[in-house]
Amino acid sequence: MATRADVAKMAGVSESTVSYALNGKRSISQETRDRVLEAVKKLDYKPHFAAGLLAGAKSKSIALSFGDVGISSGALEYVNGAESAATENGYHLVLWPSGDEAINEINNLVKSGLLAGALLMETKLDDKRVEVLVREKIPFAMIGRVADNRRLNYTDRDFEAAAETGIAYLETLGHKEIAYINTARGRGVSELSVDVRFHETVVAVANAHGMNAYEILAENNPAAGRKAMTEILEKLPFVTAVVGLSDVSTIGLLSAATEFGVRIPDELSILSLSTPTTQITLSWPPLTTVSVPADLMGRDAVIALIDELEGRSTKPHQQLYGGELEIRGTTTAPRTREIQRT
């Protein structure tokens, strides 16, 4: 491989001139630049990034820290949005599963110059990663929020707005008694910030609208959604609508309704507040949702981080996305008779 020295020799200039011709960090005559560029092309010169890193150039790699059980299907849209924004800006995303030592490794690699910063997904209210990154002064941005977000970059959903949009719509339809499915949390099971925040918000908003909201806990998988449907039939036969706060479990709930012979939406309305667009049309009827602009949010978070890395931001970037009501096939006016399994 040709080095910068080879280029310098061929172009008849010094090595530093080659660098500056390439990165534009100081002015250079058009003629000299042309000569350098020609030599670069002739020699098929490619810069050696590791050398640059050692000499002080900044890395263009960002660690993408996701949950420790892999990237979930719900998280995928965020990842794809983040990835495309990163690529457009000349950065790359490095997959990084969460874990106690993983975050220390990120710290090491940033200090080593190999990584520029980190993008955190699936944040918990009390997220250890944040502690470490703040202490070590590693630049990072979050998709989601923690308990105390002062001076932190985050891109999150606007839960108040989403709940308000969805519940106001159910009120319009005439629903009074609703159930909502949330991920099991507290009790040491999970403290994903999204679960806690949504829980609090939905109850408050429903009450404000004069509705009664009953919580059902379910892990975020289809089987748990099925169990939730069973629970509704057994314990809450009077509810006329169900609001899903997680993505996959809501689809499981819908399938289970079909299985149990509960006609959707005539006998029960289902509204999802968190289903990614790619999953909405996977079931029948297609889910009515308050949309999650996951792609945009992923992009937004990455761009916030890059702005910080490149010194363009002065204050933390904190952005909330509400999402829009998308009426599809799972909602209608409440039934008048009691629901039952057939």
Added chain:
Amino acid sequence: MATRADVAKMAGVSESTVSYALNGKRSISQETRDRVLEAVKKLDYKPHFAAGLLAGAKSKSIALSFGDVGISSGALEYVNGAESAATENGYHLVLWPSGDEAINEINNLVKSGLLAGALLMETKLDDKRVEVLVREKIPFAMIGRVADNRRLNYTDRDFEAAAETGIAYLETLGHKEIAYINTARGRGVSELSVDVRFHETVVAVANAHGMNAYEILAENNPAAGRKAMTEILEKLPFVTAVVGLSDVSTIGLLSAATEFGVRIPDELSILSLSTPTTQITLSWPPLTTVSVPADLMGRDAVIALIDELEGRSTKPHQQLYGGELEIRGTTTAPRTREIQRT
């Protein structure tokens, strides 16, 4: 940050001794090692990877090259499998969208020492990435295959085995006339190797079993699956079973059947040969499938690549996975009357 020189001074040894104490590339007395390790701990020394790379150490980063429209939900399981195997072996995956310049960039970064090799997903029969990587002698492994796989590492599905398993099962049930849904290809639309290979295989296997197989082309999304269902009702009302070769379109087909009032499986059997496990239970009834061990395949491909990177492999790693018949709710004996929309 403390450097290797600081550690050497504190431990009272030379700098190279510190390196060897850390990487074990030459023998060292227990006493010396202990002293070095103690200094490392006291100084909180972290190796500077970029420096190591420049000096000749090998990178532990692998480019994960996926389709240019982002990671598809079907590809996610492969990614997660690959990621966990990489992490277990001390490697990391760098997200890399396909594209003409992208593959050149991988080439540059491998030459720069920043990347060790590449893992290719969503391979096409005539894949440009392979051309470049072979020419530049970049180590890589594929999930999928190209037309000529001599001397290449690949991990792929065993299409013959999968088709045989699925179609033999349909024969057992008594089906004679079947449709199969494949991604539109040829005609410049797509040349994903999986589409072409599956097409050829399914026809051959069906014929061998004395069945007639009719192809329906559909992009791999729910809406196209719905259209495929329409097409079956209109043009192939005599078929009693449908085999889906793609993942998402098959689920769309199933939803559409429910929508159109076609009772599954009584009026039409549906068998999927490619649906990832996470999507199977998203619809009702749950799909009967020939399973795709995507997680295993992702792991297998990464490990093959790492073996090559670390000089442990002498010949190309070529591995096929058949998958097992998993009977769920979408298949049964053929109906006797003609199918129709209600």
Added chain:
DNA sequence: GTGAAAGCGCTAACAA
């Protein structure tokens, strides 16, 4: 506008 040169922190060949 351009050049010279001093590192960056590590690896590994060579020497002892």
Added chain:
DNA sequence: TTGTTAGCGCTTTCAC
């Protein structure tokens, strides 16, 4: 078993 040392290719300061 351990030490010495010459780079790896680039960035950047300082001088012209």
